[in-house]
Amino acid sequence: MSTLYSALNASASALSAERARIEVAVSNMANAESTRGANGQPYRRRDVVLSSDPVQTFDDALGLTGAVGVKVADIVEDQAPFARRYDPAHPDADQEGFVAVPNVDVPEQMVDMLAATRAYQANLTAIGLIRDMISRAMDLGK
Amino acid sequence: MNDILADRAIMTALGRQLTVSVAKQSAAASNLANLNTPNYRTREVSFDDALSLAMPGGEKLAVTQPGHLTGEPGLASARQLQDADGLPTRRDGNNVQLDRELLQMTRAAGDFTAAQTALSAKFRLVRYAINESK
Numbered sequence: 001m002s003t004l005y006s007a008l009n010a011s012a013s014a015l016s017a018e019r020a021r022i023e024v025a026v027s028n029m030a031n032a033e034s035t036r037g038a039n040g041q042p043y044r045r046r047d048v049v050l051s052s053d054p055v056q057t058f059d060d061a062l063g064l065t066g067a068v069g070v071k072v073a074d075i076v077e078d079q080a081p082f083a084r085r086y087d088p089a090h091p092d093a094d095q096e097g098f099v100a101v102p103n104v105d106v107p108e109q110m111v112d113m114l115a116a117t118r119a120y121q122a123n124l125t126a127i128g129l130i131r132d133m134i135s136r137a138m139d140l141g142k
Numbered sequence: 143m144n145d146i147l148a149d150r151a152i153m154t155a156l157g158r159q160l161t162v163s164v165a166k167q168s169a170a171a172s173n174l175a176n177l178n179t180p181n182y183r184t185r186e187v188s189f190d191d192a193l194s195l196a197m198p199g200g201e202k203l204a205v206t207q208p209g210h211l212t213g214e215p216g217l218a219s220a221r222q223l224q225d226a227d228g229l230p231t232r233r234d235g236n237n238v239q240l241d242r243e244l245l246q247m248t249r250a251a252g253d254f255t256a257a258q259t260a261l262s263a264k265f266r267l268v269r270y271a272i273n274e275s276k
Contacts, residue, residue, distance in 0.1 A: 003164050007171035014175035021178070050179045068172040070179050119177045122240055126174050129251045130167060136258045137160075140265065 004137070006055040006067040008130050013053060013069030014123040020072045021048045021116040025109045032104040035092040042092075043102040045078040078103055153264055159257040162187065166250040169223055173243045181235035184226040186246075 024046050031043040051073040055066055080103045088097035165187045176182040229237040 003168045007164075007168040010168075010172050010175040014177070017175075018178070050176075052176050052179050052182055067168045068176060068185070070175045115178070118240070119174075122174050122177065122244060125244060126171050126247055129247050130171060133164070133167060133251055133254050136255055140258060140262055142262070 003066065004130055004134050008127060008134075009055045010067040010069040011123045011126045011130065013055075013071060015120060015127075017048075017050055017070045017072055018116045018120040018123065020075075021050075022113055022120070024048050024075060025113040025116065028104050029106055029109045032102055032106055032109075034102060035090070035099060042082050042100050043104070045080070045102065045104045047076050047078055048072055049074040049076060149264070153261065156257045156261045156264070160254060160261070163250045163253040163257065167247060167254070170243045170246040170250060173238050174240070174247070176236070177238050177240060177243075179236060182238065183236075184229055184238050184243075185223040186226045188224045 028045050031037075034043040037043050049072070050070055053069045053071040055069050082100035082103050084098040085101050086097055087093055087099045090099045093099045169185050169187055173182075173184050173186075226237075229239060229242075231237040
């Protein structure tokens, strides 16, 4: 049973990691035109770094391999150069009339968000299957 | 006496199937959780260990009489995982296939349900005997 619960924990950790990916993709899209951030610079695209994270159980102490979850290791800013757009009327335009706009590629963010949504759904399905197995195991005692 | 032994052997085998399918389910859940983790490699319950649990002669004790107990293979062996091979690797070094893992999970859940159904039928028979057929 403990293994079923650690599998459940692994799937649950994936749900929060995928949710974090969606949140970051959404904030990237929301700021696709933000030419002025907190530091006065245009917004930089942010990216989630995922790393696997073993679910801590008694099994580890026994040297058995348990379920492996996932965690958000870091959120990094994309250091790619800003795109330059000619718009002399813009308040943030430089002397030549160019505006530095965030390095956010909206279609790319949409694809990332779709991938995260699919992964979220897959993990929800997994949780459903594990839950069925747990309740099945409970039925043995009836 | 032999019937009781056979009964117990069946129950042990069914219990073992539960353990193996839980281990498979856990491996597939881990793989699904790491669907987007760079450099993560798909892990699976190794076929040899699952086979030695299912087949006689694997890790069992030798017997000279039919009534001798054969001993149980270590349950730990069913939970040693190995990297699955033959899967295409994506550009980020990850080789988890969504459909494969969902199939593994459905299959493991099915195996678990089958073993659980058979096991509860066995328990029902035992309870029937204990309650003097009432």
